[in-house]
Amino acid sequence: MRSRDSSSMVTPGPRFGLARVLSKRGVCSRSVAAQWVVSGRVTVNGRIERNPEFPVREGIDKVGLDGHPLDAPRRCCLMLNKPRGLLTTTQDEQGRDTVYRCFDGHDLPWLAPVGRLDKASEGLLLFSNDPAWAARLCSPQQGPDKTYAVQVRGLCGPAHLQRMGEGIVDAGERLAVKQVEMMRQGEKNSWLRIVLDEGRNRQIRRILAALNLPVMRLIRIAVGNVELGELGKGEWRWLSEAEMSGLG
Numbered sequence: 001m002r003s004r005d006s007s008s009m010v011t012p013g014p015r016f017g018l019a020r021v022l023s024k025r026g027v028c029s030r031s032v033a034a035q036w037v038v039s040g041r042v043t044v045n046g047r048i049e050r051n052p053e054f055p056v057r058e059g060i061d062k063v064g065l066d067g068h069p070l071d072a073p074r075r076c077c078l079m080l081n082k083p084r085g086l087l088t089t090t091q092d093e094q095g096r097d098t099v100y101r102c103f104d105g106h107d108l109p110w111l112a113p114v115g116r117l118d119k120a121s122e123g124l125l126l127f128s129n130d131p132a133w134a135a136r137l138c139s140p141q142q143g144p145d146k147t148y149a150v151q152v153r154g155l156c157g158p159a160h161l162q163r164m165g166e167g168i169v170d171a172g173e174r175l176a177v178k179q180v181e182m183m184r185q186g187e188k189n190s191w192l193r194i195v196l197d198e199g200r201n202r203q204i205r206r207i208l209a210a211l212n213l214p215v216m217r218l219i220r221i222a223v224g225n226v227e228l229g230e231l232g233k234g235e236w237r238w239l240s241e242a243e244m245s246g247l248g
Contacts, residue, residue: 018042019052021063024131025070028110029090041066077128077244078111080236081228084122084217088113099125102234114138115199123148123220124228126239136248137223140198144224144247145178148194150204152213156182156190160211164194168210175200175207189216223247 016024022033022042034052036042042049043064044056056063063070080102082088087098090112099113114126114134128134136142167176179195190213194204205215221228225246231237239247 015055017053075130077239081231082125088116121218147222149219151217
């Protein structure tokens with residue numbers, strides 16, 4: 001009996017649901033991918049497949065969209081100077097404005113926010129079509145530092161700065177900043193430059209609330225090597241290859 005030539009055997013790759021495969025390749029969100037599958041726009045190995053959870057073998061099965069092979073698009077990323085008052089989401093059930101309003105009139109590919117800025121916050125927000133790359137940027141272990149300019153009500157002294165570095169406990173979580181320094185101070189408020197190496201929910205606001213320093217403005221001014229610079233409110237620009245490589 002002839003033995004099978006091991007060099008001609010293909011090792012099956014991991015299996016993922018069809019909708020997830022489309023999302024991982026950066027062509028659309030997972031929910032939109034599921035709609036495309038159900039509507040009959042997607043094929044697997046030349047056959048229409050209407051089950052969004054149909055298992056696809058990475059590296060083996062050929063996925064198509066609208067009759068054309070589905071190749072992963074080139075990674076692209078842009079930065080937006082998010083205005084205050086916009087939600088960081090694709091759509092809102094209550095009809096409130098989202099960050100995507102800033103892209104109206106521009107023929108952009110599918111892009112998802114990399115991390116978040118809450119409604120009251122503003123400044124540098126990244127968008128990418130590469131979910132895996134975006135996940136690495138948001139990881140506390142792998143992601144770049146994030147820098148903020150924060151205006152607080154009240155006069156901030158050395159003891160406050162020390163407490164921010166040492167950390168506080170809020171709702172069972174220990175919250176601290178990586179770096180903090182005074183930028184300038186007026187008669188009734190202070191501007192701080194704060195660097196985080198992790199991104200817990202409303203982290204800066206919770207720390208400052210615990211120190212009785214209510215936040216008046218919170219502006220993200222840098223993510224790793226990418227700085228907000230002179231980009232106007234509500235404006236956006238593409239990141240260069242060097243900027244994307246520098247982020248990780």
